[in-house]
Amino acid sequence: MMQWGKTKLKGKMTVLAPLALAIIIVLAGCGSPGGTEANTEANTEANTGATEEAAVTSASPSAAEEPAAEEQEAETRVLKDEFGEVTIPAHPKRVAAIYLEDYLKALDVTPIVQWYHPLWGTQEYLGLDSPTFDITGNIEVLLEMEPDLIILDGWADKTKYDLFSKIAPTYRLPESILLDSKAILTTVADVMNMKEQGDNVISAYEQKIADAKDKLKTALGDESVAVIRLNVDESTFALFGVNNRFIGSIYSELGLTPNTWSKEMKEFQVVLTEESLPDLDADHIIILPSNGTWDSPENQEAMKLLDSNMWKAVPAVKAGHVHRVERSFWQSGGITANFMKIDDILKMFVK
Known part of the structure; x- marks a missing residue:
């Protein structure tokens, strides 16, 4: 089933040249790879408390810089996926798991979009209210949803992976686990930093099977x-x-x-x-x-x-x-x- 969607999606890839440029401009304006909302909040706090922050920085520059570095380190993790290492949020909040919404549902996480194909519709059995994402259409629409993490299934080759990575940190499942639902659940739970929840789902699944x-x-x-x-x-x-x-x-x-x-x-x-x-x-x-x-x-x-x-x-x-x-x-x-x-x-x- 996914092969048809894959063929149609390729026809849309050329739109991403201006998209990539737009992302570079946005990142340059933000001054850091963090989220826009977080940067705006940080700038507001800096302006309202400029006098106090200046005093702290003047008294002890290293003391002012050290907590920021520790905070940044705590906010990200480095994992290995099918195509190498990827830095992802330690606690993702807005996740697009394309054709993997089933596993987020099992973890009691609501995806920001749900997979859709014009021929087959959505995965109705999940009962999701999330907006649809047409995998045969323009992936640029994901920009409007502001994901902080994208998780991809096996239909995404390296070219698609690179394109999605321009929108948000992207994790592509290893090829070796694609036929094993338990291994996929465990991996998605790890990517979501929800190991305990994942273990609970696996335990319930194995008991049901037995x-x-x-x-x-x-x-x-x-x-x-x-x-x-x-x-x-x-x-x-x-x-x-x-x-x-x-x-x-x-x-x-x-x-x-x-x-x-x-x-x-x-x-x-x-x-x-x-x-x-x-x-x-x-x-x-x-x-x-x-x-x-x-x-x-x-x-x-x-x-x-x-x-x-x-x-x-x-x-x-x-x-x-x-x-x-x-x-x-x-x-x-x-x-x-x-x-x-x-x-x-x-x-x-x-x-």
Whole structure:
């Protein structure tokens, strides 16, 4: 999904030449890399208390400078991300976590914007009121939101990373953790300087997995599961593999048995031909639409596939073991989404 957004976003990058110049001018006027609001406040205090400050500076210059240096050091941290070291605020207040809003939600942090794509909308399951940020549009709009920290997912290459870095300190997740929701949560919590909160979320998540895993083993035994997406624009079916970023956790963490094709797949997903459908050997099928909801008018034409003879010949369909789920959180690998998927799966299989 992110690849389409990535392609469209590249077409907008040329606007940032004047943006970079504008930022340089603003920084030069501020006289320091700190926030504009903080500098204004500092200047106001300096003007109203000029006499007292002059006396302190005259009496002991080193004493006046030392607290400022200590304060500046306490306000920032240096972390290593995918592209090197980055200096970030020690306690960020205005955070834009592009396509990582799920993890901020888990930490009880409200992002200043939420990811949006014209084709797929927002991550509705999060229920955020934050303004939308169109990832296919102009990233310059982030300037108006005045972020003090930007966190990026794997869709951001070095070029995008450098562009976002012109707006605010930017942390890009390491490539090595992108398929592991727990590792992402731990990393985001560290970047936010919220390690304790992150540990609490992980603890609750692992407990939920352990409880669900025992119940599912009793309910399903070795019965196999396939997750399929109905691609409504192309009127095709896509089968998700065990390595899929969105749903791989239901196999690796919950212990569900993948059907043969999903287990053997190296790809994240493959499009199934109609002719191959009757050979799908899953005992249970979980199915979601690629866009919108099952009731969306624009999806009704594609849903005719569910009335086709080929679909009706699938063993799980004939057995009545097809479970419809909503796209929003099933097409997310975030930890909040995973909590919700576990609830869905328990409702499906544990009576």
